[in-house]
Amino acid sequence: MAATVDAEYERSVALLERLVNQNSGTMNLPGVAKVGAMMTEQLRGLGFTVTWKPLPQTGRAGHVIAVHAGKGGTKRLLLIGHLDTVFEADSPFQRFVRHGEEASGPGAGDDKGGMVVMLAALRAMQAAGTLKTANIEIVLTGDEEDSGDPVAIARADLIAAGKRADVALDFEGLAVEDGRDMGSIARRSVNDWTLAVTGKSGHSSRIFSEAFGDGAANEAARILAAFRTQLPEPNLTFNTGLLAAGVTAAIDTGGSKATAQGKSNIIPAQAIASGDFRTLSEEQTQRVRTKMTAIVADHAPGTDATITFKSGYPAMAPTAGNQALLARLNGVNRDLGLAEMPALDPLKRGAGDISWVAADVDGLVGLGTASRGDHTPDEVVDLASIRRQAKRAAILMSRLSAERRSAGSRAAH
Template sequence: MSFKESCKWIDSRQEDLLNNLMRLSEINSGTSNLEGIKTVADYFRSYFSGTADSISEIQSQSREHTDISGNKIKEEFGNLLSFKKRTEAPIQVLLAGHMDTVFPLSHSFQTPKKLDENTLLGPGVADMKGGILVMLTALQAYEASNHSNQLGWRVILNADEETGSHGSAETLEAAATTADVGLIYEPALADGTLSRARKGSGNFTVVATGQAAHAGREYDQGRNAIMGLYSAAQKLEQLTELENGITVNIARISGGTAFNVVPAAAVLQFNVRCQSVDQQHELDAKMKAVIHETAQQSEVALEISGGFSRPPKSISPANQLLMDWVVESGKQLDIDVQFKDTGGCCDGNNLAAVGLPNVDTLGVLGGQIHTADEFMLINSLTERAKLSLNILQKISEEGDRLQALSKRDNKN
């Protein structure tokens, strides 16, 4: 098939893509619903079986973290799916998507609904079941077109992106080191704008341990864990530098027992965002200093855990070239592609951190994600599939330019 015929073929898939998306949206796949995740994985596995050379399931890793009550929790995640094609080709593309959504089984938002001719409301329709369908359609079209064998690809679908990809980051990062380009299918904004640089994000927990005492009889013998944390929280919040893109959000605090007891235990959770890796390292050191200093002054033991699961994504020259190609590919299809920086994070952060140039919002157009008003624009299923097909062809033709730039990036 020529490019024109491939585009026609993609257009002919519109109705079927919409039906598949509605079926997928109905299957709950909140990150913690491992059974639902498996059903969605099976769906994609059979949907895609004819296009890849090999399909495998990869076990995700579990993680331990401290919850708001101070308990250490072991968390399990759904398995990843991996599809490969032409692993020996000189140019390798990694395409990534996530099967999980932010909506647990207990949430009221469970079914898709067509709002009008071009708007579909539903859990995961934009973020990002629609995006995965865009990705798969583009690959199907690429394989059916007069493609070059210069390009091989690997698709990885993970199941825990919405909680920070703790169980899948290692697999994704390992895959990134053997790839030349990353394409990720998070939704674009409803006006079609894609994300450029992204802030890094870290979640931290501080557990405070003081000394309990009767508030009336032995007040002076107590060491108040809540007050220790309160003091730490104030100093942590002051690390915010809005003008430099650094924010510290004191998110949750819990502790204490009864009115007449000096509290011996309290827990604080906070989120930190920043724009560069240098800022990230500086913040790490400052936070540790705050915790150390406050523990000494308040005589409350403070233990900090957590870290930056999403390093900042800045734009390397290779990444800029890839973005230029996306804009060019859009122009050929009469799509005006714009890029904008964002404070939000996704797997694109982690792939960029290991040196993989990537564009991470190649999915459907949509909005209100993570809310019960999540919607996507129906005609963007085929529009964005055509865009991705064009990008794949561009990469297969000129991927060596990107490889040369990436090598130079790594040397710097």
């Protein structure tokens, strides 16, 4: 398997170039579909039955779902990646440019590099004869960077695949710290919140009086300051992304623009703020929501305040099962003569699609390429990382897929 990965390295780089040069910003629906078609061709060549699942009802292009039926009674693997990038069709960052063992380009690492690693590993398994008996399902989403709505439909196929699987492997980027490859066994959730505050308006000379109170702007600031002092706990971050106050204040339906009208001598009647918070478990999510709701409910006299929440990505907690999978990967590293991969601090990794299946199946994240500058025009992929990541994945998948399903496994039930 290792020899196959090395022999086909330039083939992998050439495929990455073709994928990157096809724009697939999330909202470029035809572009996402074209990348899906490119991946479909590759997977069918490996013996997968591939379906393109269009999702017009969510406002997104769709997903690639590929199934390889192997030996009965053996572990079922779910491989996860995504077709889309953050760089839309009007972005000036459009082309793959190679610089020796590095290359720049939109999505070169996130996540087209990851999909190339996945294919390189599967080709290595095919060459070694281990793919033939492997039970593998692949879900390549077309909207990981900006999920379609309703999310229950957008992620239904991925969640269903997770319930069928015994192991989930996510081919997003490899984390590297101080030159050392890291293993990822956890990802934090994303939860959006919106704070709306109202107060009595009038001439600014009357502010803080019993008749007019603090005004909406000051009360919003007090609540946000209370978040900062009362919420902190391990593995939690929270952010205010938009803030506006005035006689009128509003955030647009897209959630990316705030508007306000007022004057320096008028007490603001309205204030609005929005942001997110990220947690490592559903229990932590509920605890933080309860704290925030209580802080907002204790608003100052003469004002009113409400907070609403919208769930985004769930958390992938660092379970014992995930830790055991990292130990298995480190067994592969030892056999390849590679250094052990410590577990990455989940504060250093954003949310991702594997979180949707984390409640149902043990998983690992970060089997894709190493890169830097992701989500910026400075995105650069370490092409050499294709080699070691594909070798790791091919051997790990070969070993896992040869094992019998446990009667006590979550998927077996």
